Amino acid sequence: MASRFVDRAVIHVAAGDGGNGCASVHREKFKPLGGPDGGNGGHGGDVVLVVDPGVHTLLDFHFRPHARGGNGKQGQGSHRNGAAGETLELRVPDGTVVLSTDGEVLADLVGAGTRFVAARGGRGGLGNAALASKARKAPGFALLGEPGEERDLVLELRSVADVGLLGFPSAGKSSLISVLSAAKPKIADYPFTTLVPNLGVVTAGDMVFTMADVPGLIPGASQGKGLGLDFLRHIERCAVLVHVVDCATYEPGRDPVSDVDALEEELARYTPALGGDLGSRPRLVVLNKIDVPDAAELAELVRPEFEARGLRVFEISTVTRKGLRELTYALGEIVEAYRASQPPPTPTKVVVTPKAVDDGGFTVEPDPEEEGGFVVRGAKPERWVRQTNFANDEAVGYLADRLNRLGVEEELARLGAQPGCPVTIAGVTFDWEPSTPGVAGKLAGRGTDPRLEASGRVTAAERKEARRLRREGTPDEDDSASTDE
Numbered sequence: 001m002a003s004r005f006v007d008r009a010v011i012h013v014a015a016g017d018g019g020n021g022c023a024s025v026h027r028e029k030f031k032p033l034g035g036p037d038g039g040n041g042g043h044g045g046d047v048v049l050v051v052d053p054g055v056h057t058l059l060d061f062h063f064r065p066h067a068r069g070g071n072g073k074q075g076q077g078s079h080r081n082g083a084a085g086e087t088l089e090l091r092v093p094d095g096t097v098v099l100s101t102d103g104e105v106l107a108d109l110v111g112a113g114t115r116f117v118a119a120r121g122g123r124g125g126l127g128n129a130a131l132a133s134k135a136r137k138a139p140g141f142a143l144l145g146e147p148g149e150e151r152d153l154v155l156e157l158r159s160v161a162d163v164g165l166l167g168f169p170s171a172g173k174s175s176l177i178s179v180l181s182a183a184k185p186k187i188a189d190y191p192f193t194t195l196v197p198n199l200g201v202v203t204a205g206d207m208v209f210t211m212a213d214v215p216g217l218i219p220g221a222s223q224g225k226g227l228g229l230d231f232l233r234h235i236e237r238c239a240v241l242v243h244v245v246d247c248a249t250y251e252p253g254r255d256p257v258s259d260v261d262a263l264e265e266e267l268a269r270y271t272p273a274l275g276g277d278l279g280s281r282p283r284l285v286v287l288n289k290i291d292v293p294d295a296a297e298l299a300e301l302v303r304p305e306f307e308a309r310g311l312r313v314f315e316i317s318t319v320t321r322k323g324l325r326e327l328t329y330a331l332g333e334i335v336e337a338y339r340a341s342q343p344p345p346t347p348t349k350v351v352v353t354p355k356a357v358d359d360g361g362f363t364v365e366p367d368p369e370e371e372g373g374f375v376v377r378g379a380k381p382e383r384w385v386r387q388t389n390f391a392n393d394e395a396v397g398y399l400a401d402r403l404n405r406l407g408v409e410e411e412l413a414r415l416g417a418q419p420g421c422p423v424t425i426a427g428v429t430f431d432w433e434p435s436t437p438g439v440a441g442k443l444a445g446r447g448t449d450p451r452l453e454a455s456g457r458v459t460a461a462e463r464k465e466a467r468r469l470r471r472e473g474t475p476d477e478d479d480s481a482s483t484d485e
């Protein structure tokens with residue numbers, strides 16, 4: 001089975017969910033008031049992309065585009081915290097660029113061991129032991145685990161090569177790489193022989209550099225014609241571009257000058273995703289196949305025109321290896337000068353951005369879909385809502401206290417919110433009722449909150465009383481029975 005080269009893949013990454021916290025009370029003989037002992041849930045596992053020099057293609061992601069991190073375990077009683085989910089590491093080739101589905105470059109992964117967190121795991125929920133305070137000594141609730149991050153990403157491989165070879169199909173690019181390096185690309189005399197970029201390592205004295213070709217680059221490639229658009233990305237990192245011209249072609253209407261002009265036009269139309277301009281890169285022109293007499297005469301004829309444009313010209317033959325030594329050392333000098341001009345690599349710095357004085361961590365805006373409503377956005381309030389168990393009144397009251405301390409209620413009042421108006425946070429809509437500071441501190445039964453007593457919900461005490469009445473029968477029923485007799 002022939003091997004496949006894949007240099008672009010769309011993947012769906014999903015980090016692990018955080019484990020739920022545990023609501024538990026310590027129970028032991030002769031210790032009726034043991035206190036809360038529920039443990040925290042474990043954090044969900046991240047999905048991380050790691051550069052591995054042993055990986056050369058994105059083929060694995062082509063067949064397995066879905067990746068998910070491990071979920072965190074739930075907390076347990078006796079202060080036992082849940083285990084964290086396992087981090088999933090995905091190995092990618094050197095030179096992989098990570099983009100969003102909108103085309104925004106998120107990371108450029110160059111260098112062995114470079115890491116990028118593609119999706120972050122959800123936080124584990126706090127157990128009731130961690131939620132205990134002076135006002136709430138024995139919480140009857142725990143926080144839920146936060147869902148892990150999910151998103152689609154586009155991976156594109158851009159070869160890390162110093163020299164890029166450009167030219168029409170069958171111009172001799174693969175042959176040139178094969179004689180200058182140990183690479184063994186497929187070589188034949190028909191269009192689009194090379195269907196994948198070839199990469200070779202070339203030595204020029206003490207200088208070692210890499211060389212890659214761009215297969216199928218023809219006029220119209222920048223608009224998607226042929227194969228060039230798929231592989232132009234592989235020369236974005238190149239220090240020098242080399243035009244390989246076939247001086248022995250028999251195709252009518254083609255000549256070395258028009259070939260170079262056509263390819264230069266395609267380079268000018270192509271916009272590198274990594275920034276920069278391909279038109280500003282150093283250029284060389286290689287007139288190939290001068291072992292053919294007619295080709296040698298044509299090379300001598302067009303050489304002055306290229307030199308008049310300020311381009312260095314080399315006449316070579318990959319068959320007789322004429323001119324290869326001069327070309328190799330010239331490329332080595334250009335690559336060495338390019339590397340010397342680049343700033344020295346610096347270790348990754350930890351950048352700490354201070355929080356703005358007027359940044360409350362949330363925003364409140366009018367709801368565009370519901371008149372009189374408001375939408376609250378922010379990392380903290382949205383996370384708090386996702387971690388709240390709305391089946392537990394005490395947990396809902398705790399959420400209200402947190403939002404109040406954050407300043408959400410004050411901001412709603414400032415914007416003119418009226419009691420009962422709908423307020424949406426993280427997709428959950430509430431009927432806003434201003435709370436009174438300090439109400440949450442009143443003693444109440446576990447799992448209840450005084451502010452929600454008038455909510456119309458049937459409390460646990462009411463359900464218990466109803467069951468008792470059903471078992472024993474009400475006095476009214478007994479009186480009515482005696483009257484009938």
